[in-house]
Amino acid sequence: MAEMTMVQAINDALRTEMRRDDRVVVLGEDVGKVGGVFRVTQGLYDEFGDDRVIDTPLAEGGIIGAAIGMALYGMRPIPEIQFSDFIFPAFDQIVSEAAKYRYRSGGEYTCPMVIRTPVGGGIRGGHYHSQSPESLFIHTAGLKVVCPSNPYDAKGLLLSSIRDEDPVMFFEPKRVYRAAKMDVPEGEYTVPLSKAAVVREGKDVTIIAWGAMLYEALQSADDVSVQGVDAEVIDLRTLWPLDIDTIIESVKKTGRVVIVHEAPKACGFGAELLSQISERAFLHLEAPPVRVTGWDTPFPYTLEMEYLPLAHRITPAVLETAKY
Amino acid sequence: MEVQTTQSVIRTPEKFLEGVATVIGPDGRADASHDPKLDRALVKKMYVAMVRTRVIDERLVTLQRQGRIGFHIGSLGEEGCILASAAAMRDQDWIFPCYREFGALLWRGMPLQDYVNNMYGNANDPIKGRQMPDHYSGKKYKFGSVSSPIGTQMTQAVGFAWGAKIRKEDLVTSVYFGEGATSSNEFHTAMNFAGVFKTPTVLLCRNNGWAISVPSEKQTASKTFAEKGIAYGVKGIRCDGNDVLAVYKTVREAVERAAAGGGPTLIEMMTYRLSGHSTSDDPRAYRIEDEVTSWRKADPILRLRKHLETLGMITDAEDQKIRDDVDAELKLCIERAEATEKPALSTMFTEVFKDMPQHLQEQFDECAAGPRPKAQH
Structure with missing residues (x-):
């Protein structure tokens, strides 16, 4: 180590x-x-x-x-x-x-x-x-x-x-x-492809993220816990081929889903995730699913913290879904 | 019918080939100072392969016109440079095709039946009906896979040769492309990488006069395509692409230089596309028939046949037999291909990845269980 x-x-x-x-x-x-x-x-x-x-x-x-x-x-x-x-x-x-x-x-x-x-x-x-x-x-x-x-x-x-x-x-x-x-660990070990990780367990809302935005999702999970909302956080790790089973299992448990990614919203991977969730777990959903993403603009320089889907934007989205 | 063309300059073979060295003269005799003195059996074998390629080409065009196959892109008039350059590669060398080189693939040993199956995209098509006709692949024959976008195979051929160089294996790659492809990013990048890393690669530019409807002089402001090598530090050579002995000699020397560590060579093979770009193209819309007529006289098959005559190696009866043989073989191959079923539905979903992931398994199941189209090609 x-x-x-x-x-x-x-x-x-x-x-x-x-x-x-x-x-x-x-x-x-x-x-x-x-x-x-x-x-x-x-x-x-x-x-x-x-x-x-x-x-x-x-x-x-x-x-x-x-x-x-x-x-x-x-x-x-x-x-x-x-x-x-x-x-x-x-x-x-x-x-x-x-x-x-x-x-x-x-x-x-x-x-x-x-x-x-x-x-x-x-x-x-x-x-x-x-x-x-x-x-x-x-x-x-x-x-x-x-x-x-x-x-x-x-x-x-x-x-x-x-x-x-x-x-x-x-x-x-x-x-x-x-x-x-x-x-x-030093030397060899592998993490399997196409296996998502549930990095925080919770029962109220599923937050799906990957890469740098995972930390924002975890921050929001901490933030909302103070208000009594118990968020589960999934790190996709491999985006494709997708570990849909881990996602569906979580959504069936929580009934609420927030997807976070830096890429623009339109045709971002969140759109595909929400479609698959709707196809497979529609009747388990308690609230409209939400995407918190980059805006559909070019990536800005000075205002990049306004562009990124950071915890300050994720937290209210999670709280909103928890209202249903 | 009066045909309007966009062409302004007629390029006869004499004009096109001005200053380019030849081996086989107009009398059919080889110029002793340039004659590569090939084994006569090899010369004959190349001739047979060229004639076979021509007959296959013509038959496939007919099949397309009859609606029996969807498409064909051939090598009418370019058989000399394609077959001679393929023949000049050593057994251990790899060939990366553009899309007119089915003759080279057959030369490398693909059975005619496999190729005809590819034209039909049937269950026995080596690529399982996944691409249009003439997008073959032949790993067994050390032959790459055809891609439609122009030039993509060039950097790949350079990378393949570069890998072999790193692994210290005695192997050269050749890569075919038309003169139109010299305008692509890939040409520039491939030439640059090949030059910088001195990869054992022979870049074979078939200058056939036309990139679909655009004449070669509209493709570049350079005087020749070969001279583009200068800027990359890559040796560039022009040769008479309809002169089989000249092509063989030029390519073989480049292969040997590459194998000896001398780096890549760009060879501009001067030839002419006697047909349209493909069966989807009608060249009468853009080119003057007199130009085509002038090139029919420079046909590489006629040229080599004359050479064989001077050596006493061909008779009319023999020539006819070559054609009859391939005709008969083709007839059988076509019958079999037409009697073969379509590829199984599963082949649409397999080999996207090594193992079928969950989402494709689900989609395969959905497709197999769901409504299926009534109309089939």
Whole structure:
């Protein structure tokens, strides 16, 4: 056990897997000698050399396209996209190539790779360093989408993702990167994909969140408990394929649901979650479900705390549903 | 009927190929100073493959016109550069196709029946009817999967070769694309990555004169496509794409250079698309027939046939037999393909992921139990 930040835990996961499996390579902008702009890959270059920790030219489409080629060849590439706001030049390679290669080749080929990318706001990054594009990757078939909220899960989920046979989008909430330390086991362990975690049990309202917003949800659960509302909090951890059973079990118990995400409201993942809850547990609902999300605007710079669905917005929403 | 075209300049083979070195001369004889002196059996094998590719192509167009298959995109007029470049790759090398290279896939050993099944998208289609015809895949044959968006295969071919280089395996990749694809992001990125990391990749640009309706001179302000290599530090070469010996020699040298650590090569194979872009295209709307006529005389099959004649390696009867043989094979393959059922409903839901997740299992069950369409293609 060692106390680690999420940055250190992800670094430890990469190092652990690169030692275990020499097919694993890391590639991206500034991931080599300098260890990435967030230092997530720090020290890997010195240990594994420039054949396995590769500084690429500045072209996201090239990073992903080349990583696909490496995966088809039989390696386990882990491309890093410096900010998920920069991922769009690679969108075609991700959604039409990596995501579809297995299916479209009749199962002949596979494309195992983990696309790591920092996500989310709250770091004074403005539009181009703060967005949460996860639902765009859920909407296309063939991708797994992961977003850990803490160092322990980050390492365990990353090891599961690297060992998975399908392409995984691994969104790292950058606001959490260095926010807190946590005991993380040394060496190997995995956290299974597609398993949500009930991080706080409660009987009155279900709050669903992931990534950095999990802490806001927990804050709100504390806030409302003072007023006698007992909130259950679910950390999705893997967004897709979804652990719907854990959600439905909770909603059937509480009858009330609040979904929190940073991404804009329209067509955000909350819309899908609410649809599935309505389809499966409509008659168990005691109150209209609520989404607390980013607004349907571009991500703002100065007013980012007005944009984010922080505890000050979640708490009244939870109290409102509890009135029914 | 008077046809209005948008074309202003006719590019005859003579004009298009000005200054490009050839091996097989107009008399059919190989220029001794450039002749790669290939094994005669290999030259004959390439000829047979080219003729077979042509016959298959023409038959598939007919099937599409008859409404028996949905689509075909072929290689009429480009068989020389496709077959010779495929033949020039070593057995351990991998080929990443654009979408006109079914001849290369058959060269690599895919049974004709598998390819015809792909045209029908039936239960025996190797890709299970999941894509339009001609979007084949052939891992067994060290052959990538066809994608419709232009250029996406280029960075993948570079990455594949790069992986092999990192793992110190003696392997080269080739990747096909049309000259139109040189305008794509992917071309730039692939050339740049290939150059920087000296990947063992041969980038095969089929300059066939047309990107659907846009002539090659509207695709770039560069004088040639090969010279685009200069900016990337990648060797760029032009060759006569309808001259099988020239293509083989150029590609083989590039493969050997790549395998020896000399890095990538961009090869501009000068050829001509005799057909429309695909069966969905009518080129009379945009190009002048005289240009097409001039290129029919430069047909790579006629060119190689003349060369074989000078070597005493082909007779009319033999030529006819090649065509009759493939005709008969095709007839049987088509009969079988048409008698084969559609892919099972489950194939719509399998292989989205390695294991079927819960939501797809539920949707499969719903689809199987629910109302099904009456009309089928």
